[in-house]
Amino acid sequence: MVVTLRDVARAAGVSPATASRALSSPELVAPARREQVQRVARELGYRPNRAARELITGRTGNLCLVVPDLENPFFAAVAKGVQARARTLGYAVFVADAEEDPRLEPELVAHLGAQVDGAVLCSPRMSDEDLDRLAEDVPLVLVNRRHRALASVVIDNADGVRQAVTHLHALGHTRIAYVGGPADSWSDARRREGLAHVSHGLRRVEVVDLGPFAPVFAGGVAAGDLVAASGATAVLAHNDLVALGILSRLQARGLRVPQDVSVVGYDDIPAATLVSPALTTVTVPLARLGREAVDLLVAHAMSTRRGSAAERVVAAALAAHRDGAGGAPGVSASITGGPRGASYVDVDAARAVEPHTPHDGTHETDGARGTDGARRADGKAVGADGGADGRADAPAGAHGPRVGVVGAPASPDGTGEPAPQPVRLRVELVVRASTGPVPTRPTSEADR
Amino acid sequence: MVVTLRDVARAAGVSPATASRALSSPELVAPARREQVQRVARELGYRPNRAARELITGRTGNLCLVVPDLENPFFAAVAKGVQARARTLGYAVFVADAEEDPRLEPELVAHLGAQVDGAVLCSPRMSDEDLDRLAEDVPLVLVNRRHRALASVVIDNADGVRQAVTHLHALGHTRIAYVGGPADSWSDARRREGLAHVSHGLRRVEVVDLGPFAPVFAGGVAAGDLVAASGATAVLAHNDLVALGILSRLQARGLRVPQDVSVVGYDDIPAATLVSPALTTVTVPLARLGREAVDLLVAHAMSTRRGSAAERVVAAALAAHRDGAGGAPGVSASITGGPRGASYVDVDAARAVEPHTPHDGTHETDGARGTDGARRADGKAVGADGGADGRADAPAGAHGPRVGVVGAPASPDGTGEPAPQPVRLRVELVVRASTGPVPTRPTSEADR
DNA sequence: CTGAAAGCGCTAACAC
DNA sequence: GTGTTAGCGCTTTCAG
Numbered sequence: 001m002v003v004t005l006r007d008v009a010r011a012a013g014v015s016p017a018t019a020s021r022a023l024s025s026p027e028l029v030a031p032a033r034r035e036q037v038q039r040v041a042r043e044l045g046y047r048p049n050r051a052a053r054e055l056i057t058g059r060t061g062n063l064c065l066v067v068p069d070l071e072n073p074f075f076a077a078v079a080k081g082v083q084a085r086a087r088t089l090g091y092a093v094f095v096a097d098a099e100e101d102p103r104l105e106p107e108l109v110a111h112l113g114a115q116v117d118g119a120v121l122c123s124p125r126m127s128d129e130d131l132d133r134l135a136e137d138v139p140l141v142l143v144n145r146r147h148r149a150l151a152s153v154v155i156d157n158a159d160g161v162r163q164a165v166t167h168l169h170a171l172g173h174t175r176i177a178y179v180g181g182p183a184d185s186w187s188d189a190r191r192r193e194g195l196a197h198v199s200h201g202l203r204r205v206e207v208v209d210l211g212p213f214a215p216v217f218a219g220g221v222a223a224g225d226l227v228a229a230s231g232a233t234a235v236l237a238h239n240d241l242v243a244l245g246i247l248s249r250l251q252a253r254g255l256r257v258p259q260d261v262s263v264v265g266y267d268d269i270p271a272a273t274l275v276s277p278a279l280t281t282v283t284v285p286l287a288r289l290g291r292e293a294v295d296l297l298v299a300h301a302m303s304t305r306r307g308s309a310a311e312r313v314v315a316a317a318l319a320a321h322r323d324g325a326g327g328a329p330g331v332s333a334s335i336t337g338g339p340r341g342a343s344y345v346d347v348d349a350a351r352a353v354e355p356h357t358p359h360d361g362t363h364e365t366d367g368a369r370g371t372d373g374a375r376r377a378d379g380k381a382v383g384a385d386g387g388a389d390g391r392a393d394a395p396a397g398a399h400g401p402r403v404g405v406v407g408a409p410a411s412p413d414g415t416g417e418p419a420p421q422p423v424r425l426r427v428e429l430v431v432r433a434s435t436g437p438v439p440t441r442p443t444s445e446a447d448r
Numbered sequence: 449m450v451v452t453l454r455d456v457a458r459a460a461g462v463s464p465a466t467a468s469r470a471l472s473s474p475e476l477v478a479p480a481r482r483e484q485v486q487r488v489a490r491e492l493g494y495r496p497n498r499a500a501r502e503l504i505t506g507r508t509g510n511l512c513l514v515v516p517d518l519e520n521p522f523f524a525a526v527a528k529g530v531q532a533r534a535r536t537l538g539y540a541v542f543v544a545d546a547e548e549d550p551r552l553e554p555e556l557v558a559h560l561g562a563q564v565d566g567a568v569l570c571s572p573r574m575s576d577e578d579l580d581r582l583a584e585d586v587p588l589v590l591v592n593r594r595h596r597a598l599a600s601v602v603i604d605n606a607d608g609v610r611q612a613v614t615h616l617h618a619l620g621h622t623r624i625a626y627v628g629g630p631a632d633s634w635s636d637a638r639r640r641e642g643l644a645h646v647s648h649g650l651r652r653v654e655v656v657d658l659g660p661f662a663p664v665f666a667g668g669v670a671a672g673d674l675v676a677a678s679g680a681t682a683v684l685a686h687n688d689l690v691a692l693g694i695l696s697r698l699q700a701r702g703l704r705v706p707q708d709v710s711v712v713g714y715d716d717i718p719a720a721t722l723v724s725p726a727l728t729t730v731t732v733p734l735a736r737l738g739r740e741a742v743d744l745l746v747a748h749a750m751s752t753r754r755g756s757a758a759e760r761v762v763a764a765a766l767a768a769h770r771d772g773a774g775g776a777p778g779v780s781a782s783i784t785g786g787p788r789g790a791s792y793v794d795v796d797a798a799r800a801v802e803p804h805t806p807h808d809g810t811h812e813t814d815g816a817r818g819t820d821g822a823r824r825a826d827g828k829a830v831g832a833d834g835g836a837d838g839r840a841d842a843p844a845g846a847h848g849p850r851v852g853v854v855g856a857p858a859s860p861d862g863t864g865e866p867a868p869q870p871v872r873l874r875v876e877l878v879v880r881a882s883t884g885p886v887p888t889r890p891t892s893e894a895d896r
Numbered sequence: 897c898t899g900a901a902a903g904c905g906c907t908a909a910c911a912c
Numbered sequence: 913g914t915g916t917t918a919g920c921g922c923t924t925t926c927a928g
Contacts, residue, residue, distance in 0.1 A: 004904095004906085006905080006906095014915085018914055020908090024906095029913070033913085033914085049503070051502040051906090052904070052907085053906055054920095055920045055921065056919085064540075073524075076519045079518050080519055083543070084547070092512075092544070092560055095543040096540070097531045099532070114495060114498060115499075115510075217721075252724075270519065274692050274696065274719060276699060453923095454921080462898080462899085465923080466897085468922065469897095472923075481897090497921050499921080500921035504922055
């Protein structure tokens with residue numbers, strides 16, 4: 001009923017081993033036989049059994065993504081990016097919604113982690129300890145959070161607020177309110193730091209911290225009243241959802257935006273342009289966060305995988321690799337080579353001969369990242385203090401085209417390799433209709 | 449390194465077979481041994497190898513969901529519902545984004561279908577033929593589309609527009625514009641049908657069809673101008689995104705909503721309340737669409753599965769089942785029993801003794817569906833003309849609490865069982881600020 | 897109720 | 913280059 005590799009082998013007049021090789025490692029088979037086997041396989045409609053393959057190779061060809069809330073446009077966009085990238089690389093992706101529950105996250109990762117080659121955790125709210133624990137079981141890449149030796153892709157939080165505040169300052173605003181996100185939000189902490197730096201640098205600018213709020217529309221609505229009462233002429237919100245809430249509340253109270261109060265968001269979700277006035281906000285390359293995360297995962301995390309046979313081999317290869325051989329890519333290639341190829345029809349047949357160089361920036365619109373970002377362990381970079389806390393990042397005063405960091409995505413899986421530099425993506429302020437010049441006379445609640 | 453079932457067996461002093469049973473079919477093992485094995489397994493941190501299990505059982509414990517666009521709030525919400533439900537049943541779910549490309553859909557389903565127990569296709573744009581083809585390979589459940597014998601969950605499209613038009617009519621509107629969705633949208637076709645019925649029933653109501661538009665914000669913006677030119681005092685949009693676009697365009701042109709024009713959307717996505725005026729719209733139980741789809745999948749689609757050994761057994765069981773024995777649930781239970789239980793730690797240990805009754809409405813807020821919706825093949829229902837085209841659905845004139853259909857979710861997998869009735873979910877108009885009484889004098893472009 | 901044995905479909909040594 | 917031989921870890925007959 002279901003056609004098996006044996007069937008193909010028999011029909012092609014070769015041994016199962018040869019059939020297997022012809023499909024999975026074509027370069028090991030004589031051209032004539034190879035093509036014949038491939039043809040027969042096609043004719044018979046052969047579909048390799050993934051479970052059987054996984055059982056022996058230890059690789060699944062799957063990834064997983066865990067987000068706090070799929071309905072949040074921010075995460076939806078990241079998910080889309082992850083999807084797209086994974087698909088072109090031949091990976092399928094499990095998506096899990098943690099329902100904003102920090103306790104659910106580790107559970108989800110543990111469950112899914114058992115059946116994937118790696119996991120992307122987007123804005124995880126779980127503790128550092130949980131992250132450490134999980135990282136032992138499955139290759140992890142963090143998005144929008146940083147943690148010790150784990151690979152991660154983040155945005156330049158500090159630079160975003162810098163741009164926003166600079167913009168507001170140029171419009172004459174001197175009293176700016178900040179409506180923060182959740183107290184335990186990693187990115188919010190970075191933005192606060194950035195805020196402190198900018199306001200230091202700018203004369204006569206005063207930032208009023210209105211405190212932490214839920215990072216959703218309702219949070220913004222609540223914050224709206226505080227904004228009105230603060231006497232600020234401009235407000236910067238933790239994210240667009242919050243900004244939208246503020247906007248809504250302000251307008252409901254009869255305050256005009258931007259005539260009375262200017263509002264700036266963060267993230268640039270689609271809804272930012274659905275409202276009027278359209279929201280001035282900090283554009284974050286949402287989809288790219290996802291894409292980079294996948295690249296990172298495929299680049300290094302996949303190298304080690306608890307997979308019985310494969311595991312031992314990889315370990316041996318890595319050892320040999322470290323012992324001198326500057327870079328015999330062929331070796332690691334045949335080991336780390338995961339699924340690839342856009343066509344799902346015969347992924348195996350399409351398996352490239354070229355070594356595994358998953359991301360060389362080909363698809364990126366700006367050439368920020370080094371083209372050899374995927375190659376790891378080239379001596380020099382080893383042993384640095386990459387495991388530091390990551391406080392060294394934001395020289396927030398500097399500006400100009402901040403490069404999205406290169407760094408060697410090494411393997412933090414306990415193979416003794418150094419911790420990777422996080423991939424940091426640039427953000428950019430996009431000015432729309434919700435910000436304008438400071439009102440000539442101060443606006444306050446008393447105005448109405 | 450990794451603890452295997454053999455290890456557990458050895459440590460517990462039993463054979464691998466017994467260990468396996470103790471964990472996967474506890475009822476087959478003597479209480480004493482059973483508990484001992486379970487304890488040992490826990491202590492050793494035993495984690496069953498899913499690949500090995502899948503290889504022999506043919507079941508994966510995974511589902512997949514394919515949507516046209518993850519960033520569309522409609523699909524995000526459905527995805528969330530699918531997620532949640534699948535998780536409580538112990539299933540992990542692959543999510544794929546078809547990027548609004550009908551050609552990509554079958555490819556994704558084919559790829560993922562090979563490694564899941566069933567697939568949920570949300571608003572698939574692919575052809576009927578593609579659906580037929582895929583349905584042969586993997587159990588399918590459709591959301592927001594109907595097709596022959598495939599199980600599906602849809603909303604009462606016709607009733608939604610009926611409510612909307614009735615509302616508008618009550619406000620005095622007599623000239624109502626309809627801004628449709630994509631020409632090949634199944635749901636849009638249903639809404640048009642409903643529209644025709646209602647306007648027949650209502651005196652003096654004239655519906656102006658403004659044609660098909662892309663179901664996104666930009667589509668609505670484009671439609672906005674047509675609305676203004678149509679002379680209609682109210683407009684009903686294919687969905688909220690389009691309604692939002694219309695709203696935006698109308699306001700940009702100086703028309704006031706609802707004073708000059710009333711706007712009604714469909715779906716009630718979160719953004720509907722982010723704008724001002726808040727959108728009057730037809731609330732669709734988005735998350736529930738997803739939940740029901742999963743229930744349907746688990747209820748019947750899982751019964752048959754090409755899985756070597758399991759397949760034959762299931763087939764035999766089904767045959768025996770049909771031959772009289774009204775309901776020997778024990779049999780099918782041990783066969784169809786998929787993963788379940790909320791705890792991921794020891795899903796197996798939690799395997800219920802009770803027969804497989806995945807959804808009995810326990811989690812539903814309204815008891816619309818029958819509690820025995822999961823039980824299939826009880827003679828009577830067999831052989832009906834369930835395979836009809838689905839044109840029989842909308843007696844659009846009727847109203848009142850339309851029940852969300854019960855029907856026996858039979859297996860359309862060619863086992864000779866009848867086609868299932870689609871699960872139809874009720875929708876409800878929610879009146880917000882974007883609709884109001886008809887203007888005393890007609891509004892047209894000339895007004896400004 | 898329990899154990900021994902036989903694979904699920906595939907890949908990876910190891911010889912030839 | 914190719915075939916032969918072993919299993920990967922688990923479930924499931926089939927005897928006892």
